[in-house]
Amino acid sequence: MIKSLEVDDSVILSLRGFVASHENLKLLKADRVVYRSSNPKKPYIAVIAGGGSGHEPLHAGFVGENLLTAAVAGDVFASPSTKQILNAIKLANKDKNCKGVLLVIKNYTGDVLHFGLASERARSLGINCKTVVIGEDVSVNSKFVGRRALAGTALAHKIISAFAATQGEKYGVEDAAAVGEIVNKNMITIGAALDHCKVPGRKFESSLKENQMELGLGIHNEPGVETLEPIPSVKDLIEKKMLARLFKEEGNDISFVDISPKDEVLLLVNNLGGLSNFAISSIVYTTLELLKKKYDIKPKIVLAGTYVTAFNSPGFSLTLLNLSNCNKSLKKEYGINSVSDLLTLETDAPGWSSFRIFKNVSEYEDILYSEKDYDLKGIETDDIAKLDKVGKIDYKQFSKILTSACESLKKAEPHITHLDSQVGDGDCGYTLVNGCNAILKNLPEWESEKLSFSEVLHKLSEVIEDSMGGTQGGLYSIFTSGCLAGVLENAKGSSDQPLNSELLAASLNHGLDILFKYTKARAGDSTMIDSLEPFVRTFNETKGDFSKAYKAAEDGMNVTSKSKAKFGRASYVGDSSESVADPGSVGIVEFLKGASKYI
Template sequence: MTSFHKHILNTPSELVVDSLKGLAYLNPSIALDEQHRVIYQRNQREGTVALISGGGSGHEPAHASFVGTGILSAAVAGSVFASPNISQIRRAINIVSSSPSNKGVLLVVKNYTGDVLHFGLASEQHRASSQGHKTDVRVVIVGDDVSVGRTQGGLRTRGNDISLQNCRGLAYSGATIDQVESLANMVANNVATFGVPGTKPGSSYLNADELELGMGIHNEPGHTRLRPYPPAKELVATMLESITSTIETDPERGFLSHGLKKDGKDEVVLLVNNLGAVSQLELGVIVKEAIAWLRNKKFIVKRVLSGTYMTSLNMPGYSLTILLLPRGGSPDSKIASATEILDLLDAPSDAPGWIWYSKNDLSHIDVSPAPPFEDLELEERGQVCIRPSNSGAFVAAIERAANALIAAEPEITKQDTIAGDGDAGLTLKAGAEGILRATKDQRIRGVNIISDLRVVSEVVDATMGGTSGALYSIYFSALTSALRRVTEASPETDYANLDVWASAAKEALKALYQYTLARPPSRTLIDPLAAFTLALQSPSSESFPHAVEEARKAAEQTRTLEARAGRGAYVNQQALTESRVPDPGAWGVWIILNALLVR
């Protein structure tokens, strides 16, 4: 995972306030106290407990984007990675407690020294002030990061988002401050988080292929380094093992031990949090692996939340949070049952940072694939048949071409990093590997060229993707159709000789021209393909080797051509011609044709 190194801002001193102003524009129901950097609800709900949280900026959407109906009454923003000061926090307390019917204020604080000290001192100063007798201010500290063992001082925090939503939901119901505080403490004692940020090359003490288990959201050291970066499945398993450990299995952690039974009846809520630079594509993999691990270990997954909740600017990494729901009859269930907690979690919120998720029990959801689709056309029932002159040589030639593309991947990738977007080599390799699987599985058998080329077209379409995948697939489909027409027009044609191939190739190129504007010389794969097809039309036993040579010349010529189509057209043309690299797509076509040639 990579990270964007440059930040978009006016000046560093204006960054936080500018961002808060932007947030206030997004949500008309909130307002900004610019001097104290406090975001708050314009209309505080009467007769309820108010919730305040906050901390250093740089963790957005936390905390300011959680201000809104159903979550926070106000949030206090410090400078980047720095706690807000006492006057800021006291201003937030005064704002949310201004209503005569206010039932108190609960400060939900992350377990970082600066936050704990400043929020704690602000609450103490408020109690000592003239307003202290009017508003009951309490503090709940959330420390859920199990990567920090007991001997290191216990829990840091990463994800107090679940705590916030549950507390605010209860507060909105008109509960007393005692009830809201009890719920907050109960949830905080049953939530555990583990994070694995990656690293931006050159900006950390970690190498680019390393990660540190449990590294904090301010780059605090974790407890174990891993190198190389493990697959998602292994990494997720390691994280969840730590989160769900018991005192017996891990004396340093086991923070959920008091309620965790591991008897197949533990009910949990899973939160997958993007620390800033993980793509949605990758986040989906993490969600899938986490649910698979939990199900395999017989946990009952009641809810899954996934998205960007608590970041560290644009840190490449993620965290997993587990909320263990109380069992019936347990001391915690007397504060709130599992059903009540889920109802509070599912309560609607208009806070822009709170991400939609399904309010359904996931324990019964099956995402297994649909039944396979049967393509009757591939069953060769009543199909026209045209044989290769030598079945074994035909399949061998296809495998040679595929292996040649795989071997050429580094070369083509290097070319494409200069002449395109860098993926041409891997795209061709993926198609080649798909073809080899098809020959191994006997889907390509060398019995009927028409059937085999149809399989080639479908495999290429399924495995390559992108523009080149589509062009190859169209070409092979058109080649298949052309061979069928030749066979139907001349039933006496039993096998494909050179004349049959030449005629079919000409028709296939003509069909391809309907879907691309590229014409030679264009610095695209069309150049060697057109040169090959034209040379193949000469009535000579040496026409195939000659045609391959013409394809090579056309591919070589792309080194000096200006790109008129394809990805190369978007690259600086002067730099492209000076680089003297051939077009990667054109080079790939020549690699294939050259491998087909038996010497």
């Protein structure tokens, strides 16, 4: 739908929808100004920001209690007009408790000109209005326009606004602007992205090749200062390219902010719009590790998430703020002990996320580097010690069968993965191989400990669940646990009974009955059950005839290529699941094929 909209339409519709979904916000539609529903009941300084649309949640997302008073939205990647900004200033100045208005401006030419002109006009009307310009990008430093504003803008908004909301009785607009300058001169940011973003209503354009990415790009689809080819690993990108520019290193003679191990530091990892939360969290950990390892810097405050975007840009930025320097200045000039006091001031602004403050070094070390999650004493017990030892195993034969079965399945992985890429999400083969590798890894230990069949089934259930994950891991783990219950039930209290075909058949049959309690899939539904059920039932009915059971499993697998899947992801793809054998069913047959060589 957005593709068919004019850009101007998409901006106002986005603002109207945003305000409609957040009760603390209102919209001045004619001027595209988002403002908060209520203001402080005591003297305060109004803080207004804005700029081109496309950076959400910046700017409107930071309107709220103890944050921005209002935000002015321009067209996509374009500054709002002077008229829009001036009307936002007038709106804020109407409140009797407002002592003045501070405009927080991102350092881009259009924003600086239009917000600056609006400030001048406001002052000519008798409104106490000042400006502060934010620009913290380390990748560019023009002697004419300075540094670009990036994700650090969100930090400036919060810190300045918290000061303006709480110190209005004591200080004025000039002081709020000075706080912004303190923050800005102690803040550095650099961004990186795999590609440019897609702007609504415009044709997507990019000069990047598939094996290239950009370092030091802006937030308006500007090219980066360096094209990286080939694309480095995340670790190398952060360490050798991004942190190297944030700190003064060889080949980089610019150091905007000095940061040493003794300094308290804030780290902001910002999603430029197109990365998953999964990826951002991984980037956070990698960055923290590298800061500690290479610079002996342990950030006191860590923020991560989507703060300042460039639509769906597949990239992120890193921002560092020297808290020690800020705290010294804030304490000296305004009696404020810590930036964290301003950051933690509660707000209902939709775009402001929660963050972590590390109280001390040991807490930081524990969270990042300790392998111990919590004390399991009194919770975790040696379950296997309580288990009846049933079914003596001939490990020489057992190892041959299991090893051959696993190797056969591993060899078939490319074929299984190909099938699953047509009817599923392509991970069936990899998941099965993970299970096989885990079994092969643990097999020597089971043999050395002379574990009984019941003990092996207990261990096997845990190994499968831990190594395979997902639906397959759950199903096989339940099946194995059911087999264990079958062994214990059919052993008739004898701990000396060896593992034989009769005991194995009863065990497998019981395992299948237990599995059917948790899945509605049956033979004929084009799933792994099409091979597993006929194998188990035939093996049990024939008192352990493996060749007949294997043939039944193979026949069941062949049926899956002639019917539509009724369960699992393959059921979502409609008729395209027909003519393709079920990957899980193929996996069972390949496993049994390998086992048959030593049975």
